[in-house]
Amino acid sequence: MSLPDNQTDFIVRRPDDWHLHLRDGEMLKAVLPHSSAHFGRAIIMPNLVPPVVKTSDAEAYLGRIQTALPEGHHFEPLMTLYLTERTEPADVELGVKSGLIKALKLYPAGATTNSDSGVRNIEAVYPVLEKMAEIDVPLLVHGEVTDADIDIFDREAVFIDRVLTPIRERFPSLRIVMEHVTTEDGVNFVKGAGDKTAATITTHHLIINRNAILVGGIKPHYYCLPVAKREKHRLALRAAASSGDGRFFLGTDSAPHSKSAKECACGCAGVFNAPNTVNCLAHVFEEDGALDKLEAFMSLNGPAFYGLPANEERIRLFKTDAPLVLEDKITVDGDEVVVFDPGFPLFWRYETANA
Ligand SMILES: NC(=O)N[C@@H](CC(=O)O)C(=O)O
Numbered sequence: 001m002s003l004p005d006n007q008t009d010f011i012v013r014r015p016d017d018w019h020l021h022l023r024d025g026e027m028l029k030a031v032l033p034h035s036s037a038h039f040g041r042a043i044i045m046p047n048l049v050p051p052v053v054k055t056s057d058a059e060a061y062l063g064r065i066q067t068a069l070p071e072g073h074h075f076e077p078l079m080t081l082y083l084t085e086r087t088e089p090a091d092v093e094l095g096v097k098s099g100l101i102k103a104l105k106l107y108p109a110g111a112t113t114n115s116d117s118g119v120r121n122i123e124a125v126y127p128v129l130e131k132m133a134e135i136d137v138p139l140l141v142h143g144e145v146t147d148a149d150i151d152i153f154d155r156e157a158v159f160i161d162r163v164l165t166p167i168r169e170r171f172p173s174l175r176i177v178m179e180h181v182t183t184e185d186g187v188n189f190v191k192g193a194g195d196k197t198a199a200t201i202t203t204h205h206l207i208i209n210r211n212a213i214l215v216g217g218i219k220p221h222y223y224c225l226p227v228a229k230r231e232k233h234r235l236a237l238r239a240a241a242s243s244g245d246g247r248f249f250l251g252t253d254s255a256p257h258s259k260s261a262k263e264c265a266c267g268c269a270g271v272f273n274a275p276n277t278v279n280c281l282a283h284v285f286e287e288d289g290a291l292d293k294l295e296a297f298m299s300l301n302g303p304a305f306y307g308l309p310a311n312e313e314r315i316r317l318f319k320t321d322a323p324l325v326l327e328d329k330i331t332v333d334g335d336e337v338v339v340f341d342p343g344f345p346l347f348w349r350y351e352t353a354n355a
Pocket residue numbers: 021047112113114142223224225226253255256269270271
């Protein structure tokens with residue numbers, strides 16, 4: 001991609017989202033258009049209630065997503081399975097070889113939203129990981145330990161030492177994605193782990209640090225897991241995202257929860273950022289003098305890691321003088337879902353640029 005001198009108007013390939021929660025039912029219908037309008041493809045997280053554990057579950061879920069897709073939207077859901085201690089290697093092989101299943105997701109039990117069926121004893125899933133390495137399907141990890149004695153801000157770093165490093169060493173050919181990486185430790189791990197290890201970075205973790213959640217009153221709409229960390233970690237994520245290094249790519253982790261489920265005594269974890277992610281990212285990359293790396297981060301590195309072609313469609317990004325006015329919430333089933341507020345005005349817009 002070449003940028004004109006003024007860097008305020010340029011064309012890139014249509015982006016993909018390598019980590020997305022679409023939910024189900026009414027929520028699916030309400031949030032899907034906010035991803036399918038912007039992204040060519042998305043890796044669909046399997047943490048429904050009950051979770052998407054079998055190939056047949058993923059097939060049924062794909063059908064529900066396709067039914068909910070607005071007419072005229074070109075969007076390909078890339079389906080995943082939720083790894084449990086009962087996952088059968090044969091079912092994984094069936095799903096992957098049929099072309100339906102693009103990755104498996106490891107949730108340590110209790111680590112995050114709807115992770116009760118997740119893995120308690122990592123060694124119990126080693127036979128599945130062996131099969132995955134053999135058939136070359138990526139393992140996506142929610143990288144946090146859940147031990148009560150580990151501080152929530154240290155859970156990612158401890159996961160790297162206790163769980164990820166042993167998996168990385170034992171299955172050298174397995175492709176692994178550290179999902180929603182939030183720490184400098186995570187970035188450094190990925191950089192030192194060779195070309196079979198990558199990480200997704202969310203929009204919000206590039207923009208907020210933990211102060212956004214806690215200073216001046218508690219801000220539930222900035223609470224997600226892994227929780228945003230100190231500023232030095234945010235800066236490490238910014239540097240990784242804008243480096244152009246192929247092992248770092250966009251996974252929005254757009255994770256809608258109703259306003260009432262977030263604004264209460266025990267609010268849910270998750271940030272809904274699908275509607276304004278592309279606008280936010282252009283702002284972030286411009287701020288870092290890295291607009292020439294934006295296409296790599298949101299449109300090229302992800303497909304390359306997954307062994308897929310980049311999207312053929314293009315979008316034209318352009319900066320305007322007047323700030324963009326976007327919806328700050330959407331309505332779902334009588335409740336609302338609040339859209340991520342980056343805390344600054346957005347001036348970058350985009351439009352489809354196909355001939
Ligand atoms: N990121 C979050 O805070 N929440 C996600 C789960 C997850 O990705 O861990 C969700 O499903 O709500």
